[in-house]
Amino acid sequence: MGLLGSDPAAAPTRRPRRWYLVALAAILGVALLVTLVVVHFAPRTRYAATLPRPAGPTAPAGPTAPAAEAPIPVPPAPAGLPVIDYGPAPKGFPADPDPLSTIRLAEGLHPTRKVPAYDAPGGRPRAFIAPTISGVQLTMPIVDRRSGWVAVLLPSANRTIGWLPPGGWQTVPLRDLVVVARDTYKLYWLRDDKLVRSWSVTLGIPATPTPLGRTFILGRSALPGAVYAETDVFALGSVPDRPDAIPAGLKGAHIGIHTWYHDRSLGKKDSDGCIRLTRSGQRLLLDELVPGTEVVVVDRFREPAPTT
Template sequence: MPISRSRLSLVSLTAVALIVAVIVAVGLARGSEPDAAQPSTPASAAPSASVSAAASPTVPPAAEPPAGMPVIAYAKGPRGLPADPDPESVVPVTEALRPTTRIALYDAPGGRARAWLPPRISGLPVVAPIVARENGWAAVLVPAANRRIGWVPEAGWRAEPLRDQLLVNLAARRLTWLRDGAEQGRWSVAIGADRSPTPLGRTFVLGRTGTSGAVYAGLDALVLGSVPDEPEKLAASLQGAHTGIHAWSNSSAFGRDVSNGCVRTPAAVQRKLLAQVDPGTPVVVTP
């Protein structure tokens, strides 16, 4: 608060003039100091620039996608997209993006468009979990690529809620199902062998597909967004495949590292997952 004091002694006209001159000079000198208090407009009437910037962050514009940009396909993942910054996070992801038309994925907010995310891949509707938001952009997990994210402007689409989460712990060879953060079940499963390990990191349920053979107990498989890390080590028929969660009729496999990268479950578990788990459900595979 500015404080002003004045005291005049009526001695003589000359003395008064001298005192006034001194007071004015001192006041001017104090007003030039950096710390001098000055009358000011209340903060509520004149917000600072930093407060205004925080309230209205700048949204980087989306550059026009280049001509001929590739479209993500089942056996053809995108290139040039950034790594998932937290691939083994088990913090629940609670929303997803379901595109109604193809959407450009960028390598950063306001960055370069790298690939089109289509609304369907091999007939499966795409529901991509949203794992981050920044400056008016959202980052989603990318299908057909392991531990990758793509950025999209937060316009032209709506988020939809996610309730479930599947956790695969490779060391324990265990699958856990959570709903709204509460455990619904945990089971011993089979995981990938040393030559064909189950890919680590965050991915999601892309959809479901039929199986052929009694060993699958006649049940559909849940197709994940992840693909083999080293496809060249697999049979040619599996090199363009995705990781899956599926039933296995031979119970001796559970608790072992024996698959081609998929997670094998008891038939009763697979029935439960097929009945309860929707496309877009996040899946986290940890060591």
């Protein structure tokens, strides 16, 4: 037998095979076309779950609301507690946490009724504070807050604070700050943290030094005698650090800011602890400063630039 296609007798069998191949190719082509159409138009969402999603930027966390402070109980105050007046304040109150700070205390507290003062929030009541002292409305600078309680600089005490519970008082804004520097014998008056004026002053002698630390203007009064140049005096919340060294005629007195009948002792130690300045300076401060204004006596102070 010869090779396929070389034998004439085999010719009738080759024609049907060629048609078979053509038919098979056509069927395969149709099947391929149908497959492509089905794949192209098939829904693709069913495959999405199997594909990894690209990592995007993490959304920033929103602001966290501050946790509300739990209220601190107010222990009852015995009716027989003393009332703080112009005399020495009762003992047992805590020390001022930052007595030499020259950062202005911008808010004061005025009692609207007699309120108890405690040695800590929720602590022990030590005394009552009334709306006035010697007929003068009382305003004390606020130094701290905690769960509705407020700490204030106490009158008739040096570098001491008391804590008042919520209620029975109102707040007032304080714009001014008086800084007294013992090294330069200067008094600086600042309003809204900007220097307004400064003056040379007289300070206390070594036996009765001008007390260091934060205090405040308690009120103003007129003292008899030509030595005060017929000008009112500011009484401060502070008292002499060494009350036994004070002359008998000044027993029970507070430290004050006032003028004097002469200016020869400005820039020196010549008082019983008070701060003396010129008559014109005192009159200007009397016109401008209100009760509750903070006064800080420090050893050194960097003089700020004056306002323009």
